[in-house]
Amino acid sequence: MTLSLAATHAKGKFATDKIFGASAAANQDAAQYGKDKVVNATIGAILDDKEALVCLPTVEKVYRNLPINEVINYAPIAGLPEFLETATALAFGDNRPAAYTSAVATSGGSGVIHHTIANYTEIGDTLLTSDWYWGPYKVLCQDALRKLDTYTLFDEKQNFNSKSFESKVNELLTKQDSLVTIINTPAHNPTGYSLSDSEWDNVLEVLKTAAKDQSKRVILLVDIAYIDYAGEKNACRTFMKKFGNLPDNLLIILGFSMSKGYTMYGQRTGAMIGISPNKDVVREFADINQFTSRATWSNINRGCMRLLATIYHDKAILTQVEKERNEYYNMIRDRSDIFVREAKAANLHMLPYIAGFFLTVPANNPDAVCDKLHEDHIFAVPLAKGIRIAVCAVPSFKITGMAAKMAQAMADVDR
Incomplete structure (x- = not known):
């Protein structure tokens, strides 16, 4: 019997997170095979086409120019x-x-x-x-x-x-x-x-x-x-x-x-x-x-x-921030358009996507499909009833072909 000093309502709490777990697996795969070989569709943040984390340039500039007392107080x-x-x-x-x-x-x-x-x-x-x-x-x-x-x-x-x-x-x-x-x-x-x-x-x-x-x-x-x-x-x-x-x-x-x-x-x-x-x-x-x-x-x-x-x-700064943000909105839109178009061609059923960082493909066995995708060095987040794709984080050249590989992985798992 393991000793526990936790309060009754706290016993057994343990933080597991499929999102961070999937991301860690993608990073491990990239370390072994090279980042260029890996599609990491787990990250809920904007990555540019070089897969670098995005900070809106004007936001960064304003932040770095704040008086230090406004930062630390x-x-x-x-x-x-x-x-x-x-x-x-x-x-x-x-x-x-x-x-x-x-x-x-x-x-x-x-x-x-x-x-x-x-x-x-x-x-x-x-x-x-x-x-x-x-x-x-x-x-x-x-x-x-x-x-x-x-x-x-x-x-x-x-x-x-x-x-x-x-x-x-x-x-x-x-x-x-x-x-x-x-x-x-x-x-x-x-x-x-x-x-x-x-x-x-x-x-x-x-x-x-x-x-x-x-x-x-x-x-x-x-x-x-x-x-x-x-x-x-x-x-x-x-x-x-x-x-x-x-x-x-x-x-x-x-x-x-x-x-x-x-x-x-x-x-x-x-x-x-x-x-x-x-x-x-x-x-x-x-x-x-x-x-x-x-x-x-x-x-x-x-x-x-x-x-x-x-x-x-x-207002000049706000306008510039909105302009920069809109450029990334369009980048994400371009990525999602590729996936949606190729999913349709591959007869891969998607949930209705309007906009945003993520899209989702329903699956009977999401964990097994995600494991199968790992063979193609594709990493996504398994949910209870489907698979989440972070189009915000995957450059367009890596989005291309992804839907067809997902369709094949699902067919293999469901066979």
Whole structure:
């Protein structure tokens, strides 16, 4: 018997991550056979065509020119006021809803999810997301002594499955008084799907109907981590206008992150933005989430908060950042176009891809298919029901031919 001093609820916790595991295997293969021979489609960050990690040049320049005291000093627990105003403005673009809002700085997008779970669900509650989801959602729930359930993301026509969503919302609200639903859109991880405006109407109609029971608390967390690579900046934000004039007991939370849009991945800087028609609700939102920040990480990265505010308040700099980002958006789009076109030619079924860092191929035995792909020095991330391809990280010349090899690997495994 192994000695354990852990608390009862902590016994058996062990951090395993298929994404980092697959990436480590790719790196090991590259060390043995050469980087040029290996396709590493595991990395959730932008790599250029030389497979170097991308930092937007103007972002780097502004960051390196910050005064050292702005880089090393503590920040207010809630976040720098200029950062909070900037994050809110950038999150909404020209589509700010008719509602009260409040923002609290977080340790990246993960911090938004952490605080939402901690402050808007009861211990033992179940949260809801789609059956295709970013794995850490479940880890964050489990660590907070909550559970995660899923609805079926796509219907038979490969559109958002409103019926499954409605069924799960109603089912969970018969068992508990509060429900947090997480929707990652636009440019969903791992599929690259984005909800249409009409699909958003269906989502909000389901939640507004659920909120007619005044004893229920309905919270929708919209994870917008990839929104800056989802298309034209205002066109991909039109759904946010719909967050105005909602019921008082329906709270919307936007999860803003600097990781992808500003290539500040490891700097762990984000913000949670609460949206409500009720002033008391947004005041409470600020109070309880600041408290949880103090109890979790104290305060976050001051330098990165100052970076965002500096960029936003100089329109020439902001324009240049957006221009550079758009170049990488187009690069990712070109890569995904190659894969989608070749997948169609190879009769390789994909989940519907609109935009973003990732696309996904359903598979009966994802782990076995990924193992088979290793024979061709191709590394991807096996999910529960499919395989995630990080088109953000694979140069176009390595994307070419990849779909056909995946189709062959799947045929070999299913034979």
